[in-house]
Amino acid sequence: MKIFIYSLLLLSTIIGSAQGLREIYQEGLKAYEEKDYELFRQKMSTIDSMRPNYPAVVYNLAGGYALTGNPEKSLEILNKYILMDAIQDFSQDQDFNSILKNPSFLQIVEKQKELTAEIQPFDNLKYPILDSHPESIEYSKKEKAFFFGGVRDGNIWKIQEGKEPKVWAESKKNSWSVMGLAISSNNKVLWACTSSMKNYKDYNQSEEGYASILKYDLKSGQLLETFVLPGGHNFGDLITDRNGNVFISDGNSNKLYWISQENPKLEVFADLSDQVFNLQGLTFDSDQKNIYLSDYIDGIFKLNIETKEAKKLEIQSEDILIKGIDGLYFDNNSLIGMHNGTKPNRVVRYFLSEDGDALTKKETLVQAGALGEPTQGVWINSSLHFIMNSPWGGYDQDGNFTPDGEPIIIGILK
Missing domain, CATH: 2.120.10.30 (TolB, C-terminal domain)
Incomplete structure (x- = not known):
């Protein structure tokens, strides 16, 4: 998974409880490195509840659900994520291997194309x-x-x-x-x-x-x-x-x-x-x-x-x-x-x-x-x-x- 380390700095500029967010994020990174994916998912979920709709956290949360055997939730969150960032190529991320052939995943990839298509003003x-x-x-x-x-x-x-x-x-x-x-x-x-x-x-x-x-x-x-x-x-x-x-x-x-x-x-x-x-x-x-x-x-x-x-x-x-x-x-x-x-x-x-x-x-x-x-x-x-x-x-x-x-x-x- 491509974990966005720089997001810690951005989080700290947006929300008052920045120190707590950094600590939770670091705990999540450590859990991921130790392959404790359930704890990793929990930490990302906690941050998302404190400061919603931060793309890096939402992306990691989708990966956390894919790694812990919950494809439906992973796909639901990926569908939300591409509305924030339709440019990220997550189809190459091994953390999503369990859902790559899911029809809903393929629909998300198609939706990415719509969300990046050029539309000009009048x-x-x-x-x-x-x-x-x-x-x-x-x-x-x-x-x-x-x-x-x-x-x-x-x-x-x-x-x-x-x-x-x-x-x-x-x-x-x-x-x-x-x-x-x-x-x-x-x-x-x-x-x-x-x-x-x-x-x-x-x-x-x-x-x-x-x-x-x-x-x-x-x-x-x-x-x-x-x-x-x-x-x-x-x-x-x-x-x-x-x-x-x-x-x-x-x-x-x-x-x-x-x-x-x-x-x-x-x-x-x-x-x-x-x-x-x-x-x-x-x-x-x-x-x-x-x-x-x-x-x-x-x-x-x-x-x-x-x-x-x-x-x-x-x-x-x-x-x-x-x-x-x-x-x-x-x-x-x-x-x-x-x-x-x-x-x-x-x-x-x-x-x-x-x-x-x-x-x-x-x-x-x-x-x-x-x-x-x-x-x-x-x-x-x-x-x-x-x-x-x-x-x-x-x-x-x-x-x-x-x-x-x-x-x-x-x-x-x-």
Whole structure:
């Protein structure tokens, strides 16, 4: 079995009980080396219950079941695993010898081909601002202009139809990597959320975990207000409702913040820290009575704005695994998720049940090919324009940034 040793380091960056996870993982490795496969399986199962949907652990767990005479469970977990990583060639792994000729195993191999097939968007646009490391995108219909938020430079870029890209707002004090953008419903304000990250060119360790919300006058570009939270935060995205309220996801504290139009202060709207691992994208439903939020690790949640209660969406299809969703967008009783935590990355439409509490089926819209790391998008009329190749892979271990290629690619879905 190809046991992913490096996963220990990644596990330690994601979950608070990292030390316990490392110890359990090491105990599992030792059991495997000693051919105590039942203990190995138990250790992988324990980790999976503490921190679900980690590909290396799920892969090892599938192998553990194959080695301990439970082919049905091994196949069930392999079917789950390929929804996370369809690239791994586990047919050459001797730990799966007991199930290689099982018809269900052959079906999984065929499904891998479907999950790695290239699917292109309807069309795309290209702009030469990759060095900024765009993560977020907005669009002003009035000015016919895109706005992009840069992770690396912390600037907000404006690209108007027929004109060259220009820096619309420079990164200043209490402004770091721009992770999300949103234009108010009255088209007068541009909101931005920023987080202090090591990817930011002027990163200062003393500001680790700082995050801010910036309010700009859309017409003049003047910075109107800044809201700052010190330590322990990572604002990932934000949305505005038709009343002018702003909602912000925090992937570190796993709280939903907001700035109310009536009381313009940055406050906690709902604490989801006992339910989710890593909050990311958020989107309103059609009547703005609920917010759907993506947990990058383990699912999509529906938050009732009036009661502030959140519940995880039920999954009604074995072909659906909600993992690695960044941006999230509501469309005609469906959700479109930007998956950049799967192999290959993909953009998927998930159809909702009539009450909006369950995911019933899926449709892959974009996959592989020119799709790099999709992050966020913006609706322009009935078309979703989204960033296809945010260059998170352009950093080396020392933090140097050398992205591949020149343009940022905007995919268009109709």
